[in-house]
Amino acid sequence: MLTKRIIPCLDVKDGRVVKGVHFKDLQDAGDPVELGLRYNSQGADELVFLDITASSQKRKTTKELARRVAQKIFIPFTIGGGIRSTEDIKAILENGAEKVALNTHAVLNPEIIKKGAEIFGSQCIVVAMDVKKVDSRWKVFIYGGKQETELEALPWARQVVLYGAGEILLTSMDRDGTNQGFDLEITKKISRAVPVPMIASGGGGRFVHFKDALDKGEADAVLAASVFHYDKIKIKDLKEYLSTQNINVRRYHDKQR
16 A cells, blocks of 8 residues: 655745745745755655746746755655746756646646656656636636636546646645645545546645545645644654554655655
8 A cells, every 4th residue: 555645845936935825925934945854854755846936927947946955855856836848847857856846837738748748757747736616616727826727627637647647736725824624525536536646735734634635535645834834733743643543654764765
C-alpha cells in the first residue's frame, strides 16, 4: 500500500512566502528556502513552491528559486507559476526540481502538458487546478484565481490525464485559508475520476481535516500552508495522529528520499 503524503505549500510572491484567505489579503510568512529547510527537518514528504503572480504578471518562474532550494533541501519538490513552454520545464528540472506544476498555461495551451509528458515523463508533470463552486458547478480558475474559465473541474481533470499529467493538485478556492476543512465532495469526485495521484489542498486546519481528506476524500496526499507556516500544526504530530487513525504515512524518522 502506498503511503499518504504530507506536503507543505509555499506560495511565493516577490521572493517571499505569502498566505491569504480565498487567494486574497496576502500576508508575509517568511523566506521560501528557510521555511523549506524547516519542513525538510520536520519530516515533510515533499514541498510545493508556487509563484502565485508569475502568470498574472506575465513573468516566467525563475529557475533561481529551484537552484536555491535544491542546494539546501533534500526531499522532492515541485515548482509552479508562469511556466509557458517545455524550455521552462527543462530549466526548472535541470536546476533541481523533481516536478513542475502547470495551471494557467495548461488551460491556455494544453499542448504543454502533452509535450512535457512526452519529453520529461508524466511523473514530472503536475496539473494544478484552482476550483470554485459557481451556481452548483465547480469551475476552473486561472491567473492565481483571478479569472473564471468555462472549464468544469471534473471533465478537466479527466482531460489533463489523457494529455499526460501524472498528478493533479486540486485547490478549493472556497476553502483556501479558512482552516475549516477540505472540500471533501469535489476531492472525492476527482480522486475517483482519475487514475493518477490526487493532492487535496485548501482548508486544512485541524488534524481531523487531514484524516478526512485522505480517508473520506480518498486523496493520495494533503497539502497545506498557513497551519504549517505559523506552527499551528507540526508535521511530526500530524503524522503520529494519522498513524493512530490507520492512515498509512511515512514515519518521521524514515529517510526522506
